[in-house]
Amino acid sequence: MSHTARSRGALAGLVTLGVLATSACSYVVVGTPSSQGFPSQSVDEGTLQIVGAGDGPIDALSRNALADLETYWSDTFPTVYGESFPPLTGGYFSVDPGDVDPSAYPDGIGCGTDPRELENNAFYCSAQGVPNSDSISYDRAFLGELASQYGEVLPQLVMAHEFGHAVQARVGYPSTSIATETQADCLAGAWTAWVADGNGEYASVDTADLDQLLRGYFLLRDPVGTGSGEQQAHGSYFDRVSAFQEGFDDGAEACRDGFGPQRIFTQGEFTTDADFASGGNAPFGQTEEILAASLPEFWDRAFTEVLGAQFTEPQLESSDSPPDCASADVALVYCADGGDGAGLVAYDADFARTAYDLGDFAVVTGVAIPYALAARDQLDLSTDDGEALQSAVCLTGWYSAQVYNNQLDSVRISPGDIDESVQFLLEYGNDPDVLADVELTGFQLVDLFRAGFLDGAANCGVDG
Template sequence: MGRRHLVGAVIAVSSALLVAACSTTVPGTPVSVFADPFRVAGMPATDGPTGLRPDPAKPTREVQGTDGGDVDELARQAVSDIEEFWSSAYREPFGGTFRRVKALISWDANGFDSIAFCGGDTYGLVNAGFCHDDRTIGWDRGELLPDLQRAHGDMGVTMVLAHEYGHAVQRQAELVGEATPTLVAEQQADCLAGVYMRWVAEDNSPRFTLSTGEGLNNVLAAVIAFRDPLMAETDPDAGLDEHGSAFERLSAFQFGFTDGAAACASIDMREIGQRRGDLPVLLDENETGEWEVSETSVRAIVDALDILFEPADPPRLSFAAADCPGTRPSPPVSYCPDTNTIAVDLDELARMGTQDVTGASGLATGDNTAYSVLVSRYMQAIQHQHGGVALDDAEAALRTACLTGVATTMLSKSVTTPDGNTVALTAGDLDEAVSGILTNGLVASDINGESVPSGFSRIDAFRVGVLGDQDRCFTRFS
């Protein structure tokens, strides 16, 4: 979130992002993810085993350069599984017969084992990729895959390899060519990985399991970790080799998971442009994208929302402890419908909005992790004023996420408040919001702080709002 004095001085703090680089339909009827707030794209939202099965089917591939360790065995199982899926799922959306990649190659980026991948030396190559030239898939077993497994479990590794195999599938299906922008190719591959993950989540895989609760949440966290770094318009690399923001890559993955491979084929620059709209992608020259959480910033954002939504009875802002009989507080920000009050625990909100400069979590952290929660409580006040809807059930939780998405898009246009400040969304803010929605769910909660169990459904509801309007949120979550 940005804030400028009218004289032009910018107040913000930069974001540190964890970035991992990348190389270059399921049959059935699409279902609405909103048909039941306790389901995920038509499946029950449940927790349970996630990862490599105790007794998986035997792998069907060999790995060149392997050290025979557990990480390479996991990767070998993952590719074997992904190929088993596409061998049966490829023909319906794309026609023809599926062809496997020619070879799998493993290397240790810290080693001197003279392994080559795609015509290059692998020393120091902490990466995974699909090589179009010789139709091979390779990975670093020294740093990349172990780090992914520690952060996101077995399915974090499998997700990355499903993405890389997506590049092989899109090439064979002629969805992309030499002139295809990287941004399109990468988001199609995210989408195709989502198609495979749906098959695993439906318990069809002979090697892996994936719960639709925490298991799928971990997969989404892995997608977030591979977002583009935050850049300014003046950065010489800005706009080059784009893969997409966390919000964009999550959207692409969810398209595949929900709607199948046909949705992936529809991703092109026009579709991505429609999703982006006027949302900021790059920071302005003097922006860093962060605004320290303080009483001043909180008041300014609430003032901006008053201007944007023009409620007949604007909610009152309080920095005292929440006092609302019959409603449980949901710190750091609570909304009390009885008094139409938003109560803010400023110290806790500031802690929530503090960046993890180490990037250890792989998630996007920063001011809008906190401000999106503040905005969500304002949107509960809008729902209360709207009338005719419950504020304390699962539909209310997803409606809150949706309306917060609406407000987020509206804030992409700067708003000048009565105190002389200009409040505006900046690049990176959407990624901070979806990271918070995944990890704590407060943006997608009701007035008691209760949310639906699936991070997938919470993020999808938020995206409906980002790309829609108030009426759509009230209609969809009624």
């Protein structure tokens, strides 16, 4: 993110935002597996066989997820695609690449792959004329590392994503790798919502799992600066989380219909040496200058072009302690009776520097939330209740979309900026020391941001 000057267009909601012969979803995870407890209920091995599976909890979790995935898609596929779901013919394969017994895999794993080549990976094989086609293979040690860091829902998510590729193999793949991978995320989200509603016989997901799941997606994104057209592109953090939530909120029909050529992806490629060197981040001081310039620019235009009102810039202040007008000792504040008549938006300087560790746009995202409360105040809307906070997060998504679309004169987007918004909301959005009286999960906060980013003011509880 940096200062820039550009010709402007009208503000609007942003339009709605792989698989090869082998759908290889490669990840690298750093961490030490911890011991995992067995799920309370487990599928009998005779009911669903996984070649090479051991007697540990990761294979039990995977088997549970796969059993419920078979049930879900058997029930859902006819409604969404108009025909019965053909079961996978190639089966399932579990591998610990560091301890392989070749005799357990006489024909290799999916696509005849040597099981020792599966390290830090899981994939669906759709190739024809090779051993073990139409199958899912996974590194159970890798899934153990995911579970040790982000809970038992992450191995289930990997199964759901790969099963999404099996669905695509039956109905056709999108035209690009990034669309293929994010559609599989969407299909995984649809299944996860079904489980969260209590429909799964073996798998389970609760509210805390959803926040952990979104945090886990950070490990599964492409490196910042990867182009969206890369052959194995999987998507940015926001692209993948957004796709998952789309399926979770709107079901498999949305996944079927929403991943055509017109879908927009936030993943972008670094184009300058400076971006490579900085990771796309402006220095902290410049970040403060950008938010001080871009937030009033956005809201002045939003009021004039969309909301039919006149915006008065509130006072913006960075301080070492909350202002006297603040009702609570929190890092991000809006005071209607502060400033010089238009309200006061204040942020704690030390907190801002801590948030900057996530990236420059994390800081901007945080300050944009109380700034949106100032805008609501000028529209004679509430600023101190749950509805106000939900609206402010959504409006922050709208602002971020305009930054992403290069619609503001004062700021230029960099690859990874929108990912930093997701990180901020998951890390700090429901911290009572950051925003007062937050009673929303990280999952809900990201979903609100996504709604504003994709559809603009229409979803944010303001006119326009």
